[in-house]
Amino acid sequence: MVQLKTARELSLMRDACRISAMALRAAGEAVRPGVSTKEIDTIVRRFIEKQGATPSFLGYGGFPASACISVNSVVIHGIPNSSTVLREGDIVSVDVGAFYRGYHGDNAYTFPCGRISANAQSLLDATRESLYKGIEQAVAGNRIGDIGSAVQRYVESRGYSVVRNYVGHGVGANLHEDPSVPNYGTAGRGLRLLPGITIAIEPMVNEGTHYVRVKNDKWTVVTADGRLSAHFEHTIAITPDGPKIMTICD
Ligand code: MG
Numbered sequence: 001m002v003q004l005k006t007a008r009e010l011s012l013m014r015d016a017c018r019i020s021a022m023a024l025r026a027a028g029e030a031v032r033p034g035v036s037t038k039e040i041d042t043i044v045r046r047f048i049e050k051q052g053a054t055p056s057f058l059g060y061g062g063f064p065a066s067a068c069i070s071v072n073s074v075v076i077h078g079i080p081n082s083s084t085v086l087r088e089g090d091i092v093s094v095d096v097g098a099f100y101r102g103y104h105g106d107n108a109y110t111f112p113c114g115r116i117s118a119n120a121q122s123l124l125d126a127t128r129e130s131l132y133k134g135i136e137q138a139v140a141g142n143r144i145g146d147i148g149s150a151v152q153r154y155v156e157s158r159g160y161s162v163v164r165n166y167v168g169h170g171v172g173a174n175l176h177e178d179p180s181v182p183n184y185g186t187a188g189r190g191l192r193l194l195p196g197i198t199i200a201i202e203p204m205v206n207e208g209t210h211y212v213r214v215k216n217d218k219w220t221v222v223t224a225d226g227r228l229s230a231h232f233e234h235t236i237a238i239t240p241d242g243p244k245i246m247t248i249c250d
Contacts, residue, residue, distance in 0.1 A: 002170060002178045004196030009103070010237055010246075013172060013198060017105030017235050017246035019051045019098040024107050025249060027067060027094045031111040033087055037069040040094065041080035048098045056097030056104045056175045063219065068095040068108075075163060075204050075212050075221040075229040088114035091124060093231040097175055104175045106200045107247035108233035119207070120228060126158040127205040127230035134183070134201045138236055138243040142193050148185030151203050155183075161210035163229070166221065168202045171235050193238050198246070202233030 005013065026047045030040050045066035048055045055066035063077075070078035070093040071086070078084075078093070086092060095108035110124050133154040137146040147168075155162050168181030179191045183203045206212075211224035223229050235246045 002191065002197060003172055004194060005172060005198055005237070006196070009172070010196070010198070012101050013103040013105065014246050016053065016098050016100040016103040017107070018249060019048060019053045019100055020096055020105030020107050020235070021247040021249045023047045023098060024094060024096045024109055027096060028109060028111045031086060031092050031113050033114050035086050036082045037071065037078065037080040037084045037086070038082040040069055041065045041067045044096055051098070051100070053098040053100040056099045056106065060175060066096070069093070070095070070229070070231065072228055073223045073226050075206070075223060076166060076231055077219045077221050079217060079219055086113045089116050089120070091116060091120050091228060091230060093229070095231065095233065102173055104171050105247050106171050106175065106233060106235050108202060108231050110230040110232060123160065123205065123207050123228055123230050126155060126160055127203055128232045130154045130203045130205060131201060131232040131234060134203065135234065135236055135243050135245065138193060138199065138201065138238055140193055140195050140238055140240065143188055144179055144181060144190030144193065145185040146187050147201060148182040149187040152184040155203065155205050161206045161208070163204035163206060163210055163212055165212055166204060168200045168233070170198065171200045172198050195238055195240050197238045198235060200233055200235050202231065204229060204231045
């Protein structure tokens, strides 16, 4: 069931989202050659806890870390560890959520590690832009399918593919709640959007095929063809004045 948030709930949620955004920024500032994904996870965890918040992902479904850190052909749910050490040219997707005073915020960004190839930069640019194409459609009166359709059309126009097996989601008192927000679909279809709905829009975009597989650790999702993948995410609220991005720092 879709929960409509009151103004008071949105204000509380904004705090959780701000902490999530600041934690993501701190993670991005730590991305450089020679740093392990474990070190970045520690920075995220300490930052969130210092704000009096809790990392949303830590222990969620048994996930063992505070951030998902997914390098190059890892799409999502990469488990931070000390043996994955970043190298010049890597692309590093960091997904971070914070739980604060009853609400979650959720956001992700793919950071370049040092100088990256033109191909990698193009994938990052297209994925980030596709997120904003989706956000533009998150207006009251539109339907969920308008968001996915806009993301998919943009991504495919750039020659990339949209992951189908994982989708965006409602976010609020629960990290994942209704509705599902696919990054593909048909305009004019699906749930009608109303003020007070809060959703995470999170295109996962592959350089090659949209097919993915899960590694033996049961978490790490990688591209089936081994090519690059990028991931950008914001938590947004549908308001009478249009979409409001909640996961920003100020
Ligand atoms: Mg999410």
